[in-house]
Amino acid sequence: MADKHNILITGGAGFIGSHVVKHFVEKYPIYKIVVLDKLTYAGNLDNLRDVESCPNYTFVKGDICDIKLVSALLEEHQIGGIIHLAAESHVDRSISNPFEFAQTNVIGTLSLLQAARCYWESLPEKYENKLFYHISTDEVYGALPLDGGMFREDTPYAPHSPYSASKASSDHFVRAFHDTYGMPTVISNCSNNYGPKQYPEKLIPLFIKNICEGKPLPVYGKGENVRDWLYVCDHARAIDLIFHDGKAGDTYNIGGNNEWTNIDLIKVLIKEVDSQLGNEEGHSLPLITYVTDRAGHDLRYAIDSSKLQRELGWQPSLQFEEGIKLTVAWYLNEYRR
16 A cells, blocks of 8 residues: 555755655655655765665656656555655756756656656545655745845745746646645745755855865855755754645745855855864955856845744754854865765
């Protein structure tokens, strides 16, 4: 019988996905965890080394847009739970190649939904003890002013980049399958994640690497854009809670309550990297280089996660300063290998 203890995790070789896979494989040894990942530039099997020998873990290389493959996996492993993280996620790449983002983020999500619907509806118990959990982003909500306000679950969607537009569309398809077919679905929208194993095109790992190599640190505009940062392991814990205890048809916002302007974040990174490298304080500050702002660059994101805290008892476990120390130490160790 297919049930939620047999879980397909898409994008499990990526940054957030690999932390979620590790969390579930190690915490729930009686669960069957099947990972589906295309292993594009941002997916790396090294991210899953910690669990590759675990008996409850299976890896499959494949594309979420391949509905025949997805359907076969669901049936073969009697999948009753799907945690969908696979996505193109870099805003700059979406500006240069929006079709790729529409294909993966929209058509890929739709393929998963349709495969799950057809399989689950074919079973005697149908949707009983099933869940399609879609991981989304705070960027679907658009932008906030600097002087206040936070994204809530009922904030209207207002995406400004091809990336956020593709994620907004996938969110709508998930809700449509719940409302049209009665599929048990849940969505979470999370703020910026940081921590080990992130692909180096993203701000924090890129800047750590550039500081180590004495390369310029390109800052968009004046560095005034504000983001809410969450340590990736805290995101994995939130996903665990929502998967097990979230209400079908609901949305949950996940945030770190930890806002930083880009320029202040970069200065914190410089201070921490210089400290761990044994450099004098301020040694790498001259590497900051201001560049032309990118198109559709939202001014501020901030997540109100009070619903998740109130209903499911979740709280971030790490203070930002502690998380940054751990993150910098991990990347420095990787670069020295």
